[in-house]
Amino acid sequence: MMLKSKDLLGIKDLSAEEIINILDTAAVFKDVLARDIKKVPTLRGKTVVNLFFEPSTRTRTSFELAAKRLSTDVVNFSVPASSIAKGETLKDTALTIQALGADFVVIRHGSAGVPHFLSSVLKASVINAGDGSNEHPTQALLDLFTIRSSKENIEGLTVAIIGDVAHSRVAKSNIYGLTKLGAKVRLIGPPTLMPAAINNLPVDIYNSMEEGIRGADVIMTLRIQLERQNRGFFPSLEEYFKLYGLTGDRLKLAKDDAMVMHPGPINRGIEISTDAADGPRSVILEQVTNGLAVRMAVLYLLSGVKE
């Protein structure tokens, strides 16, 4: 089974079956990554263009490596802010990419909807690597993959997502993915960091960290953008950590085998303490490894759509 769309724009548009399909395919690629020779010729001759308007070494490197493991050519097309300032439209950028003959365009942009715009203009498969505060689908897929690696079944799990949900594309993609696969999702944080009308989705909202993580199977902490405190979302980083920081003590309220996740890079002592980040329950580094397998799976499955 392949994917219905030529693009991966978000988890919102995927069915549960498609998500499972991607996770199953990623499991195969994870085995490839465990081999001595970590490269397969699957997509030889194809071209991936990494188009990053926002700097993100982690995500870009992960996509780049995933593409190379599949033997594609990778072009990193960085668009410096200066060329946008000079008046290049998004359409111009899209046409430039088209002219490069890309088969896949991996796009990261600070504005929501940019991947959707590109998908309507380009024949290539567009993969959303994060658009504004909309979605970051491959991050959610690697999170689901990581949960499934140690929990077997996602259905029925209680997953607590903590922090800046309002600005987090990771949180949004995870909410869609987890609920589609039957997990119960709790959102924990101050009301200032909850997006409008989020309770229209099947989630439970907690302003109290203690109540929210009690009995949870999975705890996902989100990255806090440090400038948020200046914008009045919360009074100080100290107070944020006191109210919503994940500490070893608080972790005891969750299930004994609860997993601790974070999309990285972590702010120690702000959203998570060192004992929680580096403790036995933490799968933060495993998430990074799984990201490669998941991105290989996405490239592989999307290439099938076009043939």
Added chain:
Amino acid sequence: MSILIKNGRVIDPAQNIDGHYEILIEGKKIRGVYPKAKGPKTDKIIDASGCIVIPGLVDMHAHLRDPGFEYKESIRTGTMAAVRGGFTSVCCMPNTNPVNDNKTVTEFILRKNYAEGACFVYPIGAITKGQKGEELAEMGMMKEAGCIAFSDDGRPVTNSLIMRRALEYSKIFNVLIISHCEDLKLSEGGVINEGFISTTLGLRGIPKAAEEVMVARDIALAGLTGGRLHIAHVSTEGSVRLIRDAKERGISVTAETCPHYFCLTEDAVNNYNTSAKVNPPLRTERDVEAVKQGLKDNTIDVIATDHAPHHIDDKYNKEFDAASFGISGLETAFSLGLKLVEQGVLSLKQLIMKMSVTPSGIIGIPKGTLAEGADADLAVIDLSGEFIVEPDRFLSKGKNTPFKGWQLKGAVLKTVSKGKIYEWE
């Protein structure tokens, strides 16, 4: 030259006329309204069979982009679009470049309109110098030069004291202060209505309260000063309630809304559709219903267009966040207004009033009537004539509309403006 308009159903709410009459135009003036088949013999006859003949529409809120942004629109193309939509008087907002905040710019607009405008243009001057919200512009001199009202539209007057002064000072000239109600801190970075859709699209929302807190403030200041306040482009249920309450308390406040606030909800931005990106943003079904109710009970006096033409590069070839706000509205406004008649919200007469005589009265211009001696401004409209909205055929340079492909009724067949007949198929 004299023209006789025959066989049409003449509706002129200002004279309480609705029936089959003939209208004689001599030069640029209306010379008389005669009973059916009683008009004088003339060389030129307009046959308005099957059509209504109404006073030329008056738009008290449009952006003609001239001077400074002629690539988006010019006085020539903007007034052509107006005439195409049945409008014969257009008030243009001051957010041009340079800003219309002094009599030189006002005079420039009027001179240019005299030379190339297809209809009357009434400039609205800025309330404050450079629309910066800091110092009052020279209202007296601008009024004398031809400004009919004052507004910093596009921007609110953030400083409450300056807004108070504007409402007080404008009393000398008995002119309207038109308020663009937006709390810039609450709306900061926002591009669509705040709600579940902004959350699912990941776009920054503008809460309804961003509009309502300023409506409430300005009503309080109008109450304090006795100045004449007009609330531009009302979009929320809360604003309608505040204005209704203020009117009941006898405060001098009037209000307008635009077709998109009673025809569309925020759903129109789904799929990151920038043609539905407007400020204030499209709201919810509840707000649409409240706006309609406000029109029905006259809480909202006027339907204006907020005609905001944009170039394709500013509107469509950019990410949603960076795309310009606005809809090119002059060529669809009347037909969209007719939907209210179809839905039983307004009678045809009430719709015509809200788009002609009422705005004329509020801004104080002798328009919106077919009375003897009035300017020969009128529109001949086939109410049952259907057409499909094709932005490529707009006379406006702004092809930006969320109504593309809509099938509408009420085709404007002829417009008489400045003594000239404009006609279309």
